[in-house]
Amino acid sequence: MLHSAVRKLKHRAALLLCSALCFILFVSYFLLSPDEPQYRGHKRQSGIIEQNELLTKALDKANDRIQELEARLDRFESRVPKKYPQVKSLNYIARKRILITGGAGFVGSHLVDKLMYDGHEVIVVDNFFTGRKRNVEHWIGHENFELIHHDIVNPLFIEVDEIYHLASPASPPHYMHNPVKTIKTNTLGTINILGLARRVNAKVLIASTSEVYGDPDIHPQPETYWGHVNPIGPRACYDEGKRVAETLTYAYSKQEKMEVRVARIFNTFGPRMHMNDGRVVSNFILQALKEDVITIYGPGEQTRSFQYISDLVDGLVALMHSNYSQPVNIGNPVEHTINEFATIIKDLVGGKSKIVHLAEVEDDPQRRRPDITRAKTVLGWEPKVSLNVGLRKTVEYFKRELQRFNYTHKDKLIT
Numbered sequence: 001m002l003h004s005a006v007r008k009l010k011h012r013a014a015l016l017l018c019s020a021l022c023f024i025l026f027v028s029y030f031l032l033s034p035d036e037p038q039y040r041g042h043k044r045q046s047g048i049i050e051q052n053e054l055l056t057k058a059l060d061k062a063n064d065r066i067q068e069l070e071a072r073l074d075r076f077e078s079r080v081p082k083k084y085p086q087v088k089s090l091n092y093i094a095r096k097r098i099l100i101t102g103g104a105g106f107v108g109s110h111l112v113d114k115l116m117y118d119g120h121e122v123i124v125v126d127n128f129f130t131g132r133k134r135n136v137e138h139w140i141g142h143e144n145f146e147l148i149h150h151d152i153v154n155p156l157f158i159e160v161d162e163i164y165h166l167a168s169p170a171s172p173p174h175y176m177h178n179p180v181k182t183i184k185t186n187t188l189g190t191i192n193i194l195g196l197a198r199r200v201n202a203k204v205l206i207a208s209t210s211e212v213y214g215d216p217d218i219h220p221q222p223e224t225y226w227g228h229v230n231p232i233g234p235r236a237c238y239d240e241g242k243r244v245a246e247t248l249t250y251a252y253s254k255q256e257k258m259e260v261r262v263a264r265i266f267n268t269f270g271p272r273m274h275m276n277d278g279r280v281v282s283n284f285i286l287q288a289l290k291e292d293v294i295t296i297y298g299p300g301e302q303t304r305s306f307q308y309i310s311d312l313v314d315g316l317v318a319l320m321h322s323n324y325s326q327p328v329n330i331g332n333p334v335e336h337t338i339n340e341f342a343t344i345i346k347d348l349v350g351g352k353s354k355i356v357h358l359a360e361v362e363d364d365p366q367r368r369r370p371d372i373t374r375a376k377t378v379l380g381w382e383p384k385v386s387l388n389v390g391l392r393k394t395v396e397y398f399k400r401e402l403q404r405f406n407y408t409h410k411d412k413l414i415t
Helices: 002-031 043-079 106-117 172-177 179-200 236-256 280-289 309-321 338-349 373-379 387-408
Strands: 097-101 121-126 145-149 162-165 203-209 260-265 294-297 303-305 328-330 335-337 355-358
Touching (some): 097 179, 106 309, 162 179, 162 309, 179 236, 203 236, 236 260, 260 309, 280 387, 303 338, 309 328, 328 373, 338 355, 338 387
Parallel strands (some): 203 260, 294 355
């Protein structure tokens, strides 16, 4: 019923707009044409002024009418129930109230989906520096979902049962853009979240990173490895920020007897990655899709291991539900050189892109692969999605994003 009424109103608005445009064209052609005789002579000037006044009044009246119809459309559409994905129904004992900082970002939004499908109440806090409301718009208005625009560098007061602390820019171009802000987010922001968890007695999971290992001299990297990090290098704002975040977490845990979890996240890819985040996966896919040159920094023999986003989300949830409080690597132990990875993406996408090598980036880790023995033992977790399957899904997402960008996006695409 409401849908039919909305359609009728939209039809009336369109007809009214067409009528106004036709009237404008009529007046412009028949009454205001400079070739007509009535434009000759002083006596016709007053007539032209009157016609202009009538035209202005008619346009104002049409505009008021269109605005009135648009307001009625908004009221009707607000009454049309929004359809949401199907979620589980949990009783009040099983259902948790869960806070996700950075929940509108790449990883956070997929975690939101997982927890919402499982039937929990989810509160997302994000300052939208790298996160996007579009990543979680399909949940906005749902009774189990809440979105708060807030920067965690400032204290937050809210009642929750669990906290996933993901807030922080995670790609080099983003965290190097404002290194002081990055450090504040990972120190002051973490203090605020740990303080919140202490006040409400919530279990808290801190999203750390493989960057805490720096440019490692042990391979693969176990959680017992202390790392090899340049404390004043260009990546230090993120590397050392996360290392301090871990230190703060265990200081709070020991002093305040809190339940804490620490996930050291390795390279992750999938849909909703930021198109200009400067990471290997997004760079290579976009360059291949646009048939630009595929740029590799350095010789390309440096290695990385890549996990698909759904595997990471499963690992984070498993860690939160576990009784294990020490750091756990969450990543894929299958290792590829950057050269191999570029060739894989080029072959998958097709096209005529050439692979070129540029100057090496300062402090770029030469080898990166997780030892996931601990995750297998204490969580029963290991990656399930193969690289090819994950890349195909990611390429399809980026194809859609490029189409959308070509027509609607106004920002410069930086690759």
